[in-house]
Amino acid sequence: MSPPARPGAPAQAPPKLLPTAAVFAITLGTLAVLAALHLTQGTSEVDTMDVLRLVTGTADPGVWNVLEGARLPRLAAAVLVGVALGASGVLLQSVARNPLASPDTLAVNAGAYLAVTAVAAFGLSLPLLSGIGVAFVGAVATAGLVLALAAGGGATATTRLILAGSATAMAANSLVSVLLLLFEESTTGLFAWGSGSLSLAGFAPVAQSAPIVLLAVIGALALGPRLDLLRLGDDTAASLGVHVRRTRTLAVVCSLLLAACAVAVAGPIGFVGLAAPVAARQIARRLPGLLTHRTLIPFSALCGAIIIIGADLALRAFVDPETSIYIPVGVTTTLLGAAVMVWLARSVRSAGSQDKPAILHGAANRGRIGFALIVIGLAVASVAALVVGMMAGDTMLLGGDLVNWLAGKTGSTYTWIIDQRYPRVLAAILAGAALACAGTVTQGVARNPLAEPGLLGVTAGAAIGAVTLITWAPNAGAWTVTAVAAAGGLAAFAVVYAIAWRGGLDTGRLVLVGIGVWSFGMAVITLIILASDPWDTPKAMTWLSGSTYGRTAERLIPLAVALVLVVPVVVMYRKDIDLLALDDDTPRVLGVRLERTRLLLLGAAAVLTAAAVAVVGVIGFVGLVAPHLARALVGSRHTRVLPVSLLIGVLLVSIADTLGRTVIAPAQIPAGLVCALIGTPYFIWLLWRTRTRT
Known part of the structure; x- marks a missing residue:
């Protein structure tokens, strides 16, 4: 039953399904076009005409080998990770009621990255936890810490949330850097992977993560009506029969599962979880049919896939194919997402003296x-x-060695050591x-x-x-x-x-x-x-x-x-x-x-x-x-x-x-x-x- 209209307010027509369906069709069409272009990009000589010949059945057999061995796994990873991060970001923003909340600003990606790196560095065997499970544990730990630190901020909640997330992410990334330096052999390749890499050797990571991403998205869609009611406020939602704490907890769990899957597949790709929901909400402002979570979540997921594929295409357009292999796609998405964050921050206004933490x-x-x-x-x-x-x-020195060096009486070995050290x-x-x-x-x-x-x-x-x-x-x-x-x-x-x-x-x-x-x-x-x-x-x-x-x-x-x-x-x-x-x-x-x-x-x-x-x-x-x-x-x-x-x-x-x-x-x-x-x-x-x- 819809709520009664306010006295004097104009009657609102129910949102039409046709514009919403049209937007989804355009979005899916855009994704399909970008995916087709993505398949034509790479270091091999397989180009657009070869892909078209493959569709018509007249291509050389080697074309399919190239697509199956490298390009299709990369495309599948881009779509899966984009869907996961786009849905994860919109859930976090809805739960936190903060347009700047995302897997990056809440240090979710950093925590998952730290957990995966620690397991790789120490060679731990965790039979009850897969790579996704390890990433999920790290994501839960850091997200819980950030949300606890940001609680009670009042008028400064947005600033506190981002500062807490930035500090926690910096600490997690510092620990990762230490592990990369100390365990260089067992963590080979994790530095570039730490910025988000789509270079997969096969479909195995995508195949393992896809069912979990699907279940998490389905769970989020099931929570959609309750998340819609939470927009009215906790008290109003509770009076309408919504268990507020349980709904938020389940939404956060779905969000963290999605982010953990994305990290396990491609590493922590930056700011997609921020940019995709922002783009989705901007379009939804003109189409009320997209504002409900059951349409906003899948729409944001599609926007996330478009952003990652588009970022990968842009990277390859400006950098030669051989160099693009070594540049993580997460670098490109971070450039885009950071710009979105700056744009959002322009509208933030603190509350005068209340903005001064003690x-x-x-x-x-x-x-x-x-x-x-x-x-x-x-x-x-x-x-x-x-x-x-x-x-x-x-090389440990004695105080006498320093005195002799000041007096010019040390030997060549100690002189060289001190000359390098001071x-x-x-x-x-x-x-x-x-x-x-x-x-x-x-x-x-x-x-x-x-x-x-x-x-x-x-x-x-x-x-x-x-x-x-x-x-x-x-x-x-x-x-x-x-x-x-x-x-x-x-x-x-x-x-x-x-x-x-x-x-x-x-x-x-x-x-x-x-x-x-x-x-x-x-x-x-x-x-x-x-x-x-x-x-x-x-x-x-x-x-x-x-x-x-x-x-x-x-x-x-x-x-x-x-x-x-x-x-x-x-x-x-x-x-x-x-x-x-x-x-x-x-x-x-x-x-x-x-x-x-x-x-x-x-x-x-x-x-x-x-x-x-x-x-x-x-x-x-x-x-x-x-x-x-x-x-x-x-x-x-x-x-x-x-x-x-x-x-x-x-x-x-x-x-x-x-x-x-x-x-x-x-x-x-x-x-x-x-x-x-x-x-x-x-x-x-x-x-x-x-x-x-x-």
């Missing part, structure tokens, strides 16, 4: 003596970290200070304690500039690399700032747009490296993981100069940062030129971040953790926060670099991975604390 002020009223003792203690600890970093590594130690110290200072400025100016330069696009832009130059101009000097990286970081931040500016800077929108740009940038970096040199995976791992390996003293000069020039400017504006951290009105009343000061300070943060990325690559979480720990120690006044944050940043990166060079010596773990593993638990704890306070 900052942990551990010692707001600490006296001068206490502050001085903290600075002295951190300075001593930093010096100790420098000394330990010089002595620790694959630039790495200094790189970690300088990068830690630069990232901590940039993070302090970013959090203060953006008035978001969950922000850092990496989440605002600066890191991705700087990395794109540096990697592009190093890839195509390997002989470029340190100053040139730093300048290009700085330009890339500033350009990326300018894009983020311009998009986020809609009648004023909104902090939630700024962070969400920045995360989208960051995802886009990481995909571009992977595309550049794999397209230029598909066999040089270590280069990709080095830049995307952050490492001090192979650094020389000359490479450190630009970063040192950036610190010498920029940090005094930040210190000079320390009181302005205090005012900007309050609101927009107070600085104006007190004579601060708001926009100019804000851009100057964020530009300074971008320069510091870009210089650090040019030297050590992408190191995350330092700019987030260091300012928080500093505020917990000395309060919120930036006169005190800045020096303490710089020292904490030095300690974090120095310790991470030393641990990475020592724990599994002679093998090494990049400092950026260690920082992520250290910083992620703190970030999760912070989100949990702010969850209870919101």
Whole structure:
């Protein structure tokens, strides 16, 4: 029985089936055309005419061998994975009531990828779990963590959900990178697979996953009427006989099963679960017949298949067939999906002061003596970290060896070891200070304690500039690399700032747009490296993981100069940062030129971040953790926060670099991975604390 019309409201005609059927017919036709084109693409000489001759029965027998051995399995994988991710995304968005929810933003794909990689790395035999079962367990673990952390966000639910998902995904991907480095032989090929690969050797993975995908989609369709009622609100749905919690749980289980199947077949293909439902809902706004979940779910599934096949065709159109084999299709879909995320984030508006999660002020009223003792203690600890970093590594040294080296009395062997080691130690110290200072400025100016330069696009832009130059101009000097990286970081931040500016800077929108740009940038970096040199995976791992390996003293000069020039400017504006951290009105009343000061300070943060990325690559979480720990120690006044944050940043990166060079010596773990593993638990704890306070 349909609900009664509101008094005075015009009568609504029931949705017509003809337009809905026409849309489905057009969508299926588009999918068929793209599939036919997809079969004509590949490295062999089989082309369109050969495929047509095969249909008419006049083709050479070798044509069918090519299609059966490579092209049909690739097409089948694309369709199956697209259907699974499209349906999974629309279910997650409906349950979370959030248009930005997807298997990527909820770290579902990252958790499934981690579980599959761990099983491969350790050679585990799990008779009760297939590859799909392993991926499902990982997906459940990470999705549950993200949803728990994002709960209770109120007006900031969207920002909290994406931040929690990004942090959890970063932690999971860091663990994956560590496993890939430690167990290189047993995880061969998982790096490219980790971006989503359709290169299958046969139909077996598709045949194993297809029944589960079909059952999950059928289950989702059975839940469709109850999901429709959930749109009216939990109370209204419950009054109409819907068991709200059970419905959501079953929908999430179906969604995670679909995502797990997609990961088991082709790896974590990025952002299809976000882009496909968005496209489906945009079309459904003009056709009410598509709004019910029993039509929206299959329509979104078809859109997902079209997106993956279209992305694979686009990749092969712009890259030669031999190179396209080494470039995962997930890179292309991430470029598309990140753009969709940025477009969606443009409409996000936070709720003023409610958008400020709680900052942990551990010692707001600490006296001068206490502050001085903290600075002295951190300075001593930093010096100790420098000394330990010089002595620790694959060859352990003694303090006397360092003294002899300073006096020029060491032998050739120890001289060579120390000459190779001290630039790495200094790189970690300088990068830690630069990232901590940039993070302090970013959090203060953006008035978001969950922000850092990496989440605002600066890191991705700087990395794109540096990697592009190093890839195509390997002989470029340190100053040139730093300048290009700085330009890339500033350009990326300018894009983020311009998009986020809609009648004023909104902090939630700024962070969400920045995360989208960051995802886009990481995909571009992977595309550049794999397209230029598909066999040089270590280069990709080095830049995307952050490492001090192979650094020389000359490479450190630009970063040192950036610190010498920029940090005094930040210190000079320390009181302005205090005012900007309050609101927009107070600085104006007190004579601060708001926009100019804000851009100057964020530009300074971008320069510091870009210089650090040019030297050590992408190191995350330092700019987030260091300012928080500093505020917990000395309060919120930036006169005190800045020096303490710089020292904490030095300690974090120095310790991470030393641990990475020592724990599994002679093998090494990049400092950026260690920082992520250290910083992620703190970030999760912070989100949990702010969850209870919101």
